[in-house]
Amino acid sequence: MAQGRLTIAGREFNSRLMVGTGKYASNEQMVAALEASGAEIITVAVRRVNLAEMGKGCMLDYIDPKKYALLPNTAGCYSADEAIRTCRLAREAGISDMVKLEVLGDEKTLFPDNEETLKAAKVLVAEGFTVLPYCSDDVILCKKLEQLGCAAVMPLAAPIGSGLGIRNPYNIKLIMEAVKVPVIVDAGVGTASDAAVAMELGCDGILMNTAIAGAKDPVAMARAMRLGVEAGRLAYEAGRIPKKLYATASSPLTDLIGS
Amino acid sequence: MNITVNGEPHQVADSTTVKQLLEEVQIPLTRVAVEINLEIAPKATYAERTLQDGDRIEIVHFVGGG
Numbered sequence: 001m002a003q004g005r006l007t008i009a010g011r012e013f014n015s016r017l018m019v020g021t022g023k024y025a026s027n028e029q030m031v032a033a034l035e036a037s038g039a040e041i042i043t044v045a046v047r048r049v050n051l052a053e054m055g056k057g058c059m060l061d062y063i064d065p066k067k068y069a070l071l072p073n074t075a076g077c078y079s080a081d082e083a084i085r086t087c088r089l090a091r092e093a094g095i096s097d098m099v100k101l102e103v104l105g106d107e108k109t110l111f112p113d114n115e116e117t118l119k120a121a122k123v124l125v126a127e128g129f130t131v132l133p134y135c136s137d138d139v140i141l142c143k144k145l146e147q148l149g150c151a152a153v154m155p156l157a158a159p160i161g162s163g164l165g166i167r168n169p170y171n172i173k174l175i176m177e178a179v180k181v182p183v184i185v186d187a188g189v190g191t192a193s194d195a196a197v198a199m200e201l202g203c204d205g206i207l208m209n210t211a212i213a214g215a216k217d218p219v220a221m222a223r224a225m226r227l228g229v230e231a232g233r234l235a236y237e238a239g240r241i242p243k244k245l246y247a248t249a250s251s252p253l254t255d256l257i258g259s
Numbered sequence: 260m261n262i263t264v265n266g267e268p269h270q271v272a273d274s275t276t277v278k279q280l281l282e283e284v285q286i287p288l289t290r291v292a293v294e295i296n297l298e299i300a301p302k303a304t305y306a307e308r309t310l311q312d313g314d315r316i317e318i319v320h321f322v323g324g325g
Contacts, residue, residue, distance in 0.1 A: 020325025030323065045324025048265040048317065049291060051284050059323055060290050075324050085297070089319050092292035092299050160325070187325075209325025 004237065006205050008182055009098070009130045009151040011069070015040045016199065017229045018071065018184065020209025024218060027062040033212055034068070036222035043071045043100055043207065046090045065095070071132065073100040078113065080120035087124055098130040100154070100186075100207075110160040110187075114141050118148065125149035134186050137171040139178045146179045153179055154207060157198060158188025161210040165194035169201055176202050192221075192228030199232025200240070260312035271310060278305040280316070291320045 006013045018041040024030035034042060042063070063070075072090035074083040080103060087099045101120055105113030112135050124131045130151045135141055137155035145153050155175055158164035165188065166172065176183050182204035189195055189211050198206050206229060215221035262269050264284070271280060277293055277300055293300040294317040300308055310316070 021323040022325045024323065043325055044321040046292075046319050047322045049284075049286055049320050051265060051267070051318075058290075058320055060321055070321065072321060073324055085294075088299055089292040089294060089317075090321075092301065093290055093320060207325075213325075 004233075006182060008132070013040045013069075014038075015226075015229075016205040016233055017195070017226055018043065018205060018207040019212060019222070019225075020207070021059065021063075022209050023213035027059060029218060030059075030213075031062050033218045033222040034063075036219045036226065037212065038226045039068070041069045041071050043073050043209070045075050046072055046086050046093065069096065069098065070094055071098055071100050073134075074102045074120075076104070077102065078104050078116075080116040080123070083116070083120045084123050087120075087129055088127075091129065096130070097128055098132065098151075099124065101131050101133040101150075112136055112156070114138070118144060121145055121148045121150055132184070137168055137175065139171065139174045142175045142183075143178050146181050150181065152182040152184050152204070154184045154186035156187040157185045157194070160187040161214070162188055163190025163194075163211060163214075164188055165190055166197050166201070169197065172198070172201050172203065192224040195225050195228035196232035196235070199229050200235050202236050260310075262310055262312070262314045262316055264316045265318060269316075274309045276306060277308045277310065280310065281305065281318070284318075286318060286320075291318055293318050 006016050015038045017037055017039050019037050019039040020043045021030055074086040077083040077086055083103045091097050103113045103116040103120055105111050114136055117133050121131050121133055125148055132152045132154055133145050133150050134154045142153040157166045184205040184207055185198045185203050186207040189208050195206055212218050212222045260273055296315050
């Protein structure tokens with residue numbers, strides 16, 4: 001299957017599926033799910049080291065840095081300042097300047113605070129970060145984020161962890177028309193068909209965590225998501241037939257066996 | 260002297276460096292970031308940078324997240 005590659009800020013990736021590393025039952029399960037997903041970009045969170053538990057090893061001991069590009073997020077930040085601080089720490093802790101900017105506005109919906117996201121994006125781009133912002137599925141907002149220099153836009157499909165799927169495919173389509181940077185659907189998918197729908201719309205990629213980690217069998221779901229993303233992308237590149245109201249016969253209408 | 264590490268009070272000897280602090284709490288020097296009084300302490304400075312009484316230190320690393 002020769003599918004076009006995903007390019008973010010000059011870096012090329014074979015996989016269009018990005019996955020999170022949270023909520024797994026064990027590190028071993030996480031590693032198996034990452035492997036099954038085929039993802040090359042994985043998100044991580046930045047948190048205080050628990051001094052009482054040091055010496056026990058950490059999550060990164062399980063992850064091969066040559067195999068995966070780490071994408072630190074700013075999850076849990078509710079202001080531009082907190083998010084900027086977290087990104088600076090992430091860059092110092094990691095090896096790259098690529099960050100998933102996520103400024104939340106509300107604990108119940110985990111919807112982004114787009115105003116704070118714009119503020120943070122401006123500062124981070126100026127500081128040389130490759131900024132991938134989680135944002136609302138709003139065309140004007142995505143255009144503004146692109147203008148500020150973000151390397152991609154990551155509109156939500158539905159609330160984080162909700163599994164509701166692509167709630168507004170028309171908005172996603174409009175965003176893709178409006179911006180030149182990659183459009184990566186971030187958050188809200190529940191199952192493989194949701195991932196396929198996103199990719200059939202022409203999205204450049206998709207980022208998910210709960211849909212895989214929360215499944216009864218996360219490793220199997222990771223593989224399902226990989227196939228869903230590949231199938232959806234192939235269908236998009238293949239070019240689907242237009243929808244019509246009436247039937248069109250598939251078999252010849254001539255030379256029928258006559259009476 | 261008294262410092263604060265990740266929000267908790269912590270005692271260290273005078274002129275303790277960042278590197279010594281990390282070793283004392285058994286944190287590998289790679290894959291962490293250290294902030295002193297809200298400013299990033301670059302990795303290259305860990306060995307020379309000495310802590311001052313009252314410093315507020317944050318030591319962070321990567322954990323699972325989406």
